[in-house]
Amino acid sequence: MDTVxxxxxxQSEMERLAEALGESAYRGRQxxxxxxxxxxxxxxxxxxxxxRFRDALSVATVMGTSAPVRVNESADGxxxxxxxxxxxxxxxxxxxxxxxxxxxxxxxxxxxxRSCTFCQTARQGFxxxxxxxxxxxxxxxxxxxxxxxxxxxxxxxxxxxNVDGALASVDLFTDEDGYALPPxxxxxxxxxxxxxxxxxxxxxxxxxxxxxxxxxSPFPEERRRIMPVENANPIEETLRLIRSRREDxxxxxxxxxxxxxxxxxxxxxxxGIARLLNGLSVRINLxxxxxLDGTRLAPTPPDRIDAFAEMLRDKGFRTxxxxxxxxxxxxxxxxxxxRHVESAGGAPTS
Numbered sequence: 316m317d318t319v320x321x322x323x324x325x326q327s328e329m330e331r332l333a334e335a336l337g338e339s340a341y342r343g344r345q346x347x348x349x350x351x352x353x354x355x356x357x358x359x360x361x362x363x364x365x366x367r368f369r370d371a372l373s374v375a376t377v378m379g380t381s382a383p384v385r386v387n388e389s390a391d392g393x394x395x396x397x398x399x400x401x402x403x404x405x406x407x408x409x410x411x412x413x414x415x416x417x418x419x420x421x422x423x424x425x426x427x428x429r430s431c432t433f434c435q436t437a438r439q440g441f442x443x444x445x446x447x448x449x450x451x452x453x454x455x456x457x458x459x460x461x462x463x464x465x466x467x468x469x470x471x472x473x474x475x476x477n478v479d480g481a482l483a484s485v486d487l488f489t490d491e492d493g494y495a496l497p498p499x500x501x502x503x504x505x506x507x508x509x510x511x512x513x514x515x516x517x518x519x520x521x522x523x524x525x526x527x528x529x530x531x532s533p534f535p536e537e538r539r540r541i542m543p544v545e546n547a548n549p550i551e552e553t554l555r556l557i558r559s560r561r562e563d564x565x566x567x568x569x570x571x572x573x574x575x576x577x578x579x580x581x582x583x584x585x586x587g588i589a590r591l592l593n594g595l596s597v598r599i600n601l602x603x604x605x606x607l608d609g610t611r612l613a614p615t616p617p618d619r620i621d622a623f624a625e626m627l628r629d630k631g632f633r634t635x636x637x638x639x640x641x642x643x644x645x646x647x648x649x650x651x652x653x654r655h656v657e658s659a660g661g662a663p664t665s
Contacts, residue, residue: 320379321350321372322455323448325483326492336371344492346372351493354455356380379448380456383408393641396457400425402443406471408453410463411640418465421453423481424472429506431529432541433573433604433612436471444476447483454488466496469504469527475511486520498523504571505529506544507553516560525567527600528553532579533587541578541612554591569598574615574623585626598633605639 324332330343345364349355358364358372383396384405394410406422427434428441453470454460466488468474474481481503488496502525505512515521530550532538539545557568570592574580588599601624604614615623620636627634 319376320446320448321346321376322379322452323446323450323483323487325486326490332376333368336368336375338365338368338371342368348492350378351487351490352495354460379452381449381452382456389641391640394457394459395641396453398449398453398456400443400445400449404442406445406449406453408457408470409641410457410459416464417459417462418467419454419457419463420467420470421450421484422470422472423450423468423474423477427472428476429473430543431506432610433531433575433607435607439471444480445472447480447487450480450484451487451494454494465500465502467502467504467527469502473506473508474503475505475508475515478508478511478514482515482518482520485524489520489524499525499565499567501525502527502567502569506542507548507550508544509548509552509556512553513556516556516566523565525569526557527569527571528557530570530572530588530591530599533584533591537579541575550591554595558595567598568595569600571600571602573602573604574620575604576613576615576619578612580615580619580623582626585623585630588627589630589632592632598635599627601627601634601636603637603639 319332321329324347326344326347329347330340333343333346334340342364346361349361349364355361357378358369358376361369381398383398385397387395389395392412396408396410397405398408400406402425404425406425408422409420411418411420422445424444425442426439427436430437454463454466457463468481485501485503488494488501489498498521503515503521504527506529515526529542530538531541533550535545535549535551538550560566572579572588601620603617603620604612606612606614624634624636
């Protein structure tokens with residue numbers, strides 16, 4: 316039997332593993348509980364497992380956990396963790412305190428293939444999908460995991476381009492015998508990849524998990540210029556899929572809207588958003604743009620973001636302005652990875 320990583324395995328997979336090692340399925344359920352509920356750091360910690368089973372596990376498996384190689388902390392309390400991956404690259408996870416909430420922002424891919432013009436991760440190119448174990452490791456291996464209240468799939472990569480890994484990790488987070496996190500405390504963010512979005516909306520594993528759609532412009536031609544995904548996955552079809560599932564009242568839906576000065580921040584854009592989202596009970600999150608080297612895009616001034624938000628509220632939309640966090644530690648997605656590679660003498664993939 317090849318050596319396998321325990322972190323990332325489902326309960327049924329651990330049951331089959333136990334049986335393959337000559338034990339009952341019950342021992343696999345015990346193993347699952349030790350790893351995901353009790354955060355065991357080694358097989359030797361699992362004292363109610365028979366010694367012969369622990370010995371067999373020590374030969375056939377590895378824990379699969381990986382500590383961050385770098386941690387940066389912002390003056391505002393945001394922490395950015397850099398994790399190594401099996402591809403030889405790195406991914407980031409950001410821990411964001413906000414009153415009683417402590418949110419962990421997870422990555423699902425090394426790099427990204429979607430080429431959004433305003434995204435640092437897109438400049439890295441696509442280097443590989445994370446396994447379910449590598450995704451949950453970002454939660455499992457931060458010291459603050461017991462205090463985390465919310466998880467958002469808004470880090471490096473497009474979650475629905477790694478739909479198998481993303482859904483498997485959601486299953487581990489929400490499993491009552493595992494991490495047992497409430498589905499409504501988890502949000503998956505996507506640019507809108509249609510077959511995979513439909514699967515996410517219909518998947519029992521993801522029932523109740525919140526959805527955040529990256530909008531950034533209500534006008535297809537303009538959206539296409541900043542988000543090439545519009546070519547094959549038009550926002551109108553994204554909205555059709557969401558509307559077709561509105562009988563599912565357990566799922567919160569929001570739209571993310573990064574604001575660029577003179578590009579997507581006019582009253583005409585407010586009218587376009589209102590027409591596009593007409594009839595949907597959704598929240599709109601306005602996001603100040605983190606400026607990037609080498610782009611002509613500039614952030615909309617704060618007073619105009621606030622005015623834009625008021626116009627949306629006047630149209631009947633719940634609208635929030637997301638305050639920038641962790642700018643002193645390169646907290647925008649992909650920036651810590653870039654700085655780490657550059658300091659090590661390498662260069663980001665283009």
